[in-house]
Amino acid sequence: MLSDILKDCMGKELLIQLLGQDKIAISFDFNRSNPSSYNYKSNTVIMTNYNADVLLHELFHAYQFHQVENHHETEDKDKITAIYCQASANYEVEGQIARYVYLLRRHAFDSTGRYEEYCKTRLGKKIQSAGNLIDGSGNPYTDKQNYNDYYFKPSIDIVLSIARERKYTHINYDESRSMDKNLGNLKSVSIKCS
Numbered sequence: 001m002l003s004d005i006l007k008d009c010m011g012k013e014l015l016i017q018l019l020g021q022d023k024i025a026i027s028f029d030f031n032r033s034n035p036s037s038y039n040y041k042s043n044t045v046i047m048t049n050y051n052a053d054v055l056l057h058e059l060f061h062a063y064q065f066h067q068v069e070n071h072h073e074t075e076d077k078d079k080i081t082a083i084y085c086q087a088s089a090n091y092e093v094e095g096q097i098a099r100y101v102y103l104l105r106r107h108a109f110d111s112t113g114r115y116e117e118y119c120k121t122r123l124g125k126k127i128q129s130a131g132n133l134i135d136g137s138g139n140p141y142t143d144k145q146n147y148n149d150y151y152f153k154p155s156i157d158i159v160l161s162i163a164r165e166r167k168y169t170h171i172n173y174d175e176s177r178s179m180d181k182n183l184g185n186l187k188s189v190s191i192k193c194s
């Protein structure tokens with residue numbers, strides 16, 4: 001999985017950036033009922049499958065957390081988690097877009113059947129449209145307001161409704177964040193892609 005990620009310009013940069021941070025543990029639990037996830041407090045990714053794009057998505061969350069940590073110059077994990085949670089829906093959509101553009105660039109849809117998966121769900125369809133409009137630098141091809149209104153915000157709404165259905169707490173949308181900020185991590189790991 002890591003070798004697949006290293007073949008991608010963004011995946012490689014993501015791993016390079018994470019190498020400069022604390023060690024991240026990756027563990028596998030195929031019997032877990034919850035999906036793969038990243039736990040910031042233990043700095044651990046728990047994978048329920050061997051999909052490189054899922055691992056990339058979880059490592060992207062690790063990167064987002066570390067960026068919050070760097071930005072706020074604190075190592076207080078409770079504080080960082082609280083700051084992250086204020087915009088966790090924004091981060092989730094950015095992470096979903098990162099995963100989609102990775103799959104797109106790796107031409108991974110044909111072999112994995114993942115394309116059909118994206119067409120099946122509300123979130124998948126929206127992320128597909130949002131990801132198709134992202135250029136190599138991590139910027140939308142379209143006007144940022146338009147991108148927010150028709151792609152980013154509708155993806156947020158779906159994430160929030162799924163969170164409500166699954167009774168997830170700590171999923172919040174921060175409306176005040178600009179599109180530059182919402183895609184800021186994606187842009188900083190895409191520097192070698194354009």
Ligand SMILES: [Zn+2]
Pocket residue numbers: 057061092095
């Ligand atoms: Zn996620």
